Amino acid sequence: MAIGALRAFSKDLNLVAEESFECAATIEAYAGAGEWTTIADLEAEDEDEADGTWAPELRKPIAASRVAVYCDPLDGTNEYAAGEREAITVLLGVAVDGTPRAGVIGQPFHERGKSEDLGRVVWGGAGVGVHGLDIAEDALAPPVPPHGAHVVAVNRNLRENRQAPVLEALQSRVDVVISATGFHYLMLLERRAHSALLLRKASKKWDTCAGEALLRATGGIVTDTVGRRYDYSYNLNALPNLSGMAASLDVGMHCEMTGIIRDVIEPLGDYPYDVDDPSIRPSVLDGVQTPAGGWRAVTVDVGGCLIEPRERVADVYARTARSIGIDYVTSETASHDFKEAFAKFRGSDEPNAMRYYDDGKSFWRKVIAHVLSRGGARASADDTVVETMLTKLYEYYEHPSAWYVAHGAVDAISRLRRSGVKVAVASNWDSRLPKLLESLDLARHFDAIVVSAIEGCEKPSKEFFTKCLNAVDVPASATLHVGDDERNDVSGAVAADFACAVLWAPPRPATASSLAPAPRVRDFNELTDAILSANRAHVTHKHYFQ
Structure with a gap:
């Protein structure tokens, strides 16, 4: 029924579901079933419930070709057969440009036998947060390492030689042993576990898309075994997560964790690097040479990048x-x-x-x-x-x-600065910008704020970018700039001899010209992952797993 309804909503929708839908209700049955509820309708109906509004790019019309919907009508089939009804979930994830942006997890047997209300629906996405969890006010989340044990969820069926040494190296405590990915994500969202680990090929995009969207909405992350992000673009040849799955409620902790996993599993074989996985998303900085000594500074554009109306x-x-x-x-x-x-x-x-x-x-x-x-x-x-x-x-x-602050920006900037990378604002704006950034509680997260109206010069001039470098006292050869304008940001930074300029934009269309395109990103955490991964050889201190 759900698949029939989605098909009725858009016949061109890229839809992938685990179960066969040959016997599903026909599309015609839904054609006149009533009016569709839009994002704007949801916000208007219950403004008090939402943490905010959907990310601006999700409030605009999106071509169906950019969207992929992944549905699992019954996640945790083996657990259902074993009588573990609580672990059963129904998963629906929506990816835009290959990135999970909205998710729904239905848990039909939640509080089974404990409540008159059977089941719950957990939903959310970029900008709006996550709703429907119904966490008790007195619930205590386990403290994040190093202030407490690393609590993990794992599958019941263990068929690889990596898990035991990885858990030992992380000093993890296993609190959840269930073979149901959707249930693992609920445990993370409820802060009952820090991470979920599946260090082998055992999940597919319909298992992970919804949960990743919800985790992203709350500052979490999902990657493969060694920290590489998956691409959820519609591709029927790339449905399995061939390189394993690791999910965490904290991005910084996760990146440190996957670094340890890489070191632990290296002597145990070539996996997952020997796997030809077409869904591994290339790093933002693939093909970009890391400066000697690593990246030392990042300058960030404001309008259309850090914040949007x-x-x-x-x-x-x-x-x-x-x-x-x-x-x-x-x-x-x-x-x-x-x-x-x-x-x-x-x-x-x-x-x-x-x-x-x-x-x-x-x-x-x-x-x-x-x-x-x-x-x-x-x-x-x-x-x-x-x-x-x-x-x-x-x-x-x-x-x-x-204003809407780019999702994950504060966490990503904090991770960079905590690792020793300086971060500065570099904006063509009037003199009110510093005060606006203070009102948004952003100013304190930057090492410097460089504004054209205050400096008397603007992008793309080399003079402006030189002032940015002087503000952080880092040479151009060790600095990366990110912004949404090809002329002002990309060309300007390149002309000022910055080591790299990244365009804040969706992935480049396959039909676009291939003439030396700038790297593209639309996620501050994804950019930070790439920078810190490149800097890994220059960083020895661990914040979480000490």
Whole structure:
């Protein structure tokens, strides 16, 4: 039934399910079954329940070709046969561009015999958090190592020679012995275990996609045995997780754990490096030479990378215009006219002028006037009207609730700094940015904040990037920059002799030109994994497994 419903929702949906669905209800049976509930509907129905809103990129239309849905109608079949009803789950995971972004775990026999309400549904994803766990207020989670034992969940059936030495090296305590991946993920989400280990080929994408999406939403991670991430793009030839599975509730702990696993299993054979696994996601920095001594600094763009507006800018402009009595500005016209103005105007009329000076109002007045005049199609708005709208928009965007912080950014930046890598903001922005970052509780996580309006120069100039290097006192040859603009961020950093520039963007389309493309990433933790993996030879101190 679930598969039939999904097919009815989108006939072009890339859907993979474990069980055969030949006898499932026909698509036609669902065609008129009622209205579909969208993400926006869910948020409007229960705003109090959600921790936040879905990540901005998930609130926009997404081509079906970029989406893969993995469904396991009955995870834990052997446990069901053995009478372990609590371990049975129904799994539904949604991946976008190969990354799990939303997940649902149904546990039909939760609290069996203990509660009148039979079962529960745990759901969530990037930005919205995880819901439905119903953890008792007095529940005590085991402290993360080194403050307590490393608590793990493992499969009941042990058929490899790696698990015992790995558990011994990690000094792990096995609290959960169940052959059901979905149940393992619930144990992690409930903080009843730190990690789940399956150090051999024994799971498939439909077992792990939903749980990985939920773990990612709460700061966790899923990888193969040795710390490489899986790609969930639709590929029927890459369904098995051939290189094993390791999952943890803490990314930093997990990366240290998989480093130990690599060292322990190396003398025991070539696995998993001898496996041709087409679903292993290449590292962000594959093909990039690690600087001598390792990466020592990372500079981070802000707008469109570290933070994004929670609402579409066009919607905010149209709503604000209506609030001051202007009804001819719609979201559609504002979208067109805003983009046109943003590309056209600068903060002054001087040659080679920057976009932002001081508080940026000299630039934003021009943008607002352009939007209100419908790109020049109407008479120019009165200066008083422009100023009124400017004030309202400034008040709106100065509030932290107007912004969405990239999922996992704070944890990833903290991991970098804890390992000795300096991290700095490098942004074309007006002078209000430091205060905004403070209101978002981001400023304290950076070693330096370099802002164009304050420095008097902007990206892509070499002068700007030199100021960034001076702020962290690290040479360009040991510094990586990440940002969302190919000209300002990638070309600018490369021209300033940075060792690497990474574009904040989805994976490169297969049909795109192959002329020296910049590395791409859309996940700060994935970028941090690559940096710390490259730096591994230069780091000896362990934070978790001491």
